[in-house]
Amino acid sequence: MTKALTIVIVDEDRDRATAIADALRDACDCDVFAISNSSNLARKIAAHSPDIVLIDLDNPTRDMMEELTLASGPLERPVAMFVSGAAGGLAQAAIEAGVSAYVVDGLTPGRIKPVMDTAIARFTMIRQMRSELAETRLALEERKVIDRAKGLLMKAKGLDEGAAYALLRKTAMDQGRRVADVAEALVTASGLLG
């Protein structure tokens, strides 16, 4: 039997790190550690002597990880970013999911794959949930702005609500813009004019 893999997850978001760690523990024979604080990152990672390091692609502290790929870096074993060769397709999928992985030299693709598959699936799922949440928030915000713009038009031009919305929509269509953008311009302009 092979030795359990040691995986370190670097993520400022503790919830996500926990979710991914749990999923990984179910999927493979591995010890998983999460690091959320970025100070002295490279040495904190090195302390665990990991086989694989996973980090959110959008994490600005990622450049600190590059030190791990250097011969003079803090890890005893060289680390490569997870790319090239048989793993090429997986690397692409990882980038699209927003996760990057650093893998210690000499690890066989067969051992990396289940870890990456799980990580990619989790990252994709969490990313989707977040973008849906962001879209919902945006829609709510836009709704508020449109309501305010309608109110301004109703007051300034003596229109009823339906006519105010129709005017906004017509202006948007004429100018090839979104109703929300026209509404926002109106609200901003009216704010400026006091």
Added chain:
Amino acid sequence: MKTVRIPVAYMPLVDAAPLVIAQEMGFAEAEGISLDLIAAPSWSSVRDMLAFGRVDAAHILSPLPVAMAMGLGGVATALSAVSVLSVNGNVIGVGRPLEDRLRTIGYGFDFADPVRAAEALTQVRRGPIVFGVPFPFSMHVELLRYWSRASALGPDGIVIRTVPPPLMATALAAGEVDAFCVGEPWGSVAVEQGAGALLLPGTSIWNFAPEKVLAVRTHWAETEPDLLGRLMRAVWKAGRWLANPETHATASDLLSRKAFLDVPSELIDRALSGHLTVTGRGEQRHVERFIEFHAGAASFPWRSQAKWIAEQLLKSHGKCAPCDLDEIAKVFRSDLHRRHLGSIGYDMPGASEKVEGAIRHAMPVASAGGGLTLLPNEFFDGHIFDPAHR
């Protein structure tokens, strides 16, 4: 003509200006392209987006494609540096404790003399000085190493550690680093935040250091020569526009927008004009050609620049695969530069290599149009790098 969108990754820095200006001032549109500018959170991310095809072009550190061609770092996709986006533009600074100690020995923060600065640092240091830099493969690292090797600091007198510039102030406060070398606006931001003082401009170590390049995948350059030409022309024209001092106010305003750098335009103007505030006491210094986008064929990717970088990387990493410096230097695509920019009135140098560090005063040189003047190109220690006699 149908406008073609080209996704381009960049780091939000003053030297990303040619890309932002190309898009915002209509140079891209005039070429029938539209730059979809994607601000990246880290250099690794810029590199990966380019290497794995998420974007087709990127603003990257000049040593990065050279390092990749040498098999250093994690990613091996073949990249082509088709133009130099900017020459110079970095600053070296110290955190508060070092600043205070330098003041007690009467150091004047002249922001000019690297020999004197190294001696002063050597006098006050209590061990190797830890410098934070944005990325392991960067001109920041190479300038620091060069400076330490050829000055009182000594090669073992400094330790270089990667710290993303937005976290530099925190790292200084926590004592994880003592000093830093960063690109603008981060030096000025550090001064504004009271995190430290600026010691030297990058130009004081090498006054014609290629800082960022416009890079594409070599494969993309081969399959999309027409788009590449349009992109290169738009960016080159943006650099020429930026060379006019009268554009600096507009450029600073544009760059300061939330979508780009999101810092006050006054901070950006410091770098563009070369008028920097170097300490929290408001002491100001002026630097000639603090950053250069155009003059002296600044955009030309000299093979000799790539060779200089490769040789420095070899010195510090002690390995490479492959190791043929002539081959490695070909990632700086002077050939593509000639092919795509020769037709638009850009007076191209006759050679693709030059002796680096050998121009004391601006000097006319052989060029296609006969009117090219190269700018001063000197290392602070007077060293001359001849790519033909290494």
